[in-house]
Amino acid sequence: MAEKRKELYVFSVGQRFAHWLHTAAFVVLMITGAMLYIPWFSQSIARGDGGNMVRLVHRIGAIAFILVPILYVVLDLKGFLADMKRILTWSKEDLGWAKAAPAYYFMGDDKAMPPQDKFNTGQKLFYLVVAVCMILFIVTGLVMWFGRGVVPVWMFQWSVFLHDLSTIAYAAFFLVHFMLSVVHPLMKGALNGMIFGWMPEEYVKHHHAKYYQKLQSGKE
Amino acid sequence: MAVMAMLIDVSKCTACRACQVACKAWNDLPGEITVCAGCYDNPPDLSPDTWNRIAFWEIDEGERLHWAFRPVRCMHCADAPCVRVCPTGALHKNPMGFTAYDESLCNGCGYCTQFCPFDIPRLKDVNRWGQGKATKCTFCQDRATNGLVPACANACHTGAIQYGTRLDMLTAGRERVTVLQSRGYAEANLYGENILGGLGMLYVLTHPPSAFDLPENPSGGLATAWQPWIQALGGVAVGATALGLVLNWLIARKSIKAEEA
Incomplete structure (x- = not known):
């Protein structure tokens, strides 16, 4: 237990889950979004059926993105409220x-x-x-x-x-x-x-x- | 290549709908089940399968009623908001002046349907997951680029739809406005000469544009700001941040190591 004493528990399971689901969704959304936003991508990759696919993936990412705050509240309401108080x-x-x-x-x-x-x-x-x-x-x-x-x-x-x-x-x-x-x-x-x-x-x-x-x- | 345009003289339009039918026939657009809206408008609105339709107005002139008709379709603006917001280049300007469309490039975002000041493009929605394709009048781009007259102008037997170089159409339009003014249409005007960089679909109107549900002075609104500025801002802001971070890393790596040692 000597090792444990040197470490402090700072982020709950819910907090870490929310953070990494948000990160994953964000990366997917940023990549697919950039494919629509940056002319070079949108006019080479994200056109036609490719563009329709990119927009489909963007929407799947969006669902995960929207789930994050909901899951954070469900999994760790106390942590969520404490965070809100801290950032304000x-x-x-x-x-x-x-x-x-x-x-x-x-x-x-x-x-x-x-x-x-x-x-x-x-x-x-x-x-x-x-x-x-x-x-x-x-x-x-x-x-x-x-x-x-x-x-x-x-x-x-x-x-x-x-x-x-x-x-x-x-x-x-x-x-x-x-x-x-x-x-x-x-x-x-x-x-x-x-x-x-x-x-x-x-x-x-x-x-x-x-x-x-x-x-x-x-x-x- | 000469810039081409159509001149639509509403005073010569009899609302026969030959242009509407010719448009469907040439562009291979299926007929649709329509509804009676209590007036002659049929169908009552544009749709993915209807790129051109005759709209009807009853203009109250006190002692008499003026029955006005106008073919409603893409205006082919020189500075087209739809082209500005189209992320893939599916909508683009042809050197002949019209707003061309390549359906294979369309990703179905639907921005064109929301930024058009004339409410022309329609989205053929496939599902709620974003699959779809935009549609609109293409100026019969396959005909025009091969030296043929667009189907609607070809079918118009009263001469209400003329097709030619934009300069010729402007001259003919101005002349016609003078004639109409001398015949008692005091408010006759040529619509579209300078609107949005100049329209490729010019109208000779017998009454003010508002009588035909045409905006007096339409603009691209946010679309004008959106594409060039926001995209530049994105590059500069994110690029400057990345550059600052690289600088920070280079300095911090050295100075902090030095401190530790």
Whole structure:
């Protein structure tokens, strides 16, 4: 049990399942979406019957994408509500993070970095972008799927427009998320936490000091 | 190649529907079970199998009623919103000026049906999973590109539908408007000379466009912004992010290793 003491359980089964189903659906949707959005793809691969197939796969991905928030609520309502509270809580420390971030993420200099909660400011921002984009994707996507000829034309047109804008915002933030959780040399503990649920105690202490304090005092 | 156009003179149209039938015959479109909507419109709307139809209007002129007819079909805009939003190039501009269509490229997205300011394209839905094909008047592209007159213009026996170079059609249209104005149609006008870059389907109208359910000043709306700007924004935003991350990785890899050592 000596090993266990060095690790902290930070992500529940429901949270990890929601994260990876969302990731899988997102990858499918982004690839098939890009095939329609990027002219080179849409005019070579996604045309004719190929295009009809791409759009079919996009819709299958969409169903998985829509299931994620529903399953998260069903599997771990407490975790879901705690997440929502976290991403909506902002303070002066977030400004401190923004000021300290360049030195930290480029040079590894953490002297100016204020202690962070379970999600640091960047992670909160990404989570918020995902949540907003998700709502936009689902609403506008359903309008395009079932609303053609039913809803007013302006609503369909804005849906296409907003679906595209969400894609751009999401794609850019996804690259940053991938970089910081998988590639960046400082963040080696994050991926482990999201796969197995456990994070090294040292990592949590160092990267999420505020959260670590809460865990130690039994508040989380 | 000269830019071609059709000139539709509604004052010469007798609503015989020869163009409607000729369109079906040449393009091999099956007949449809239709409904009586309490007027002469038949069928009451365009459909995947009806690319051209005569619409009827009763214009109240106080002491008398003016019975107006107009063949409704694709306007072949020079700057066509449907072409702007079509992701696959299935809808594209032909050098002869018309909005050409290659059904084999259509992926069934249906954007053209929602961005057309004239509500022309129809989607042949196969199922709710997105399979489908768009349809619309193609200017008889197979005939036009082979030097033949489009089927509707060929069938029109009153001369209401003329076909020729766009310049000739504009000249003929302006002349006809002058004649109509001198005969008591004070509001006669030529519709489509400059609309959306210039329409390939020009109309000589006896009454203001609104009397024929034609928009006075249609625009591509969001379609004009959508294709060029959003696609550029996507490339720039995602590209800049990727570039920033590569830079971050290159610097962080070195500086953080140095710190550890």
